[in-house]
Amino acid sequence: MRVRGILRETLEFILSVANSSHPNEFIALLEAEEEVIKDLIFLPGTATSDSLALMRLEMMPLGMKVAGTVHSHPSPPPVPSDEDLFTFSKIGGVHIIVAHPYDMKSWRCYNSSGKEIPLKVLEEEP
Ligand SMILES: [Zn+2]
Structure with missing residues (x-):
């Protein structure tokens, strides 16, 4: 799925x-509509731990348009671990990592190969 940005x-x-989950990690799926990330999906049974690999993909609703994933790193930097890279490649799409202190400068976006890519922050459409 192509993604052109995320709503602010x-x-x-x-x-x-991410801030309210701290010091635990949080993980969710990204849902996009018309190529814009607009929603998060929290999967039931997802363990909050240090690894995105623990996400229970079998809980993913059928037919859901998954644009990628988002998870937090309670300890910076927002750089994918080896487990993260494995999960990115399995799911495809775009992957956001937000690192402590969870501000507008502490997040990064990666493609399914783990390469950092720009993600536009879009204002809500009228
Ligand atoms: Zn990670």
Whole structure:
């Protein structure tokens, strides 16, 4: 799925969830509509731990348009671990990592190969 950006409101929500989960890690799926990331999906049974690899993909609703994943790193930097890279390659799409202190400068976006890519922050459309 092609993604052209994320809604500012959604990004702010991600940062606030990361902040309230701290010092635990949080993990969710990204849902996009018309190529814009607008929503998070929290999978039931997802363990909060240090590894995105623990995400229970079998809990993913069928037919869901998964644009990628988001997870937090309670200890910076927002750089994918080996386990993260494995998960990125399995799921495809775009992958956001938000690192402590979870502000507008402490997040990065990666493609499924783990290469850092730009992600536009879009204002809500009228
Ligand atoms: Zn990670």
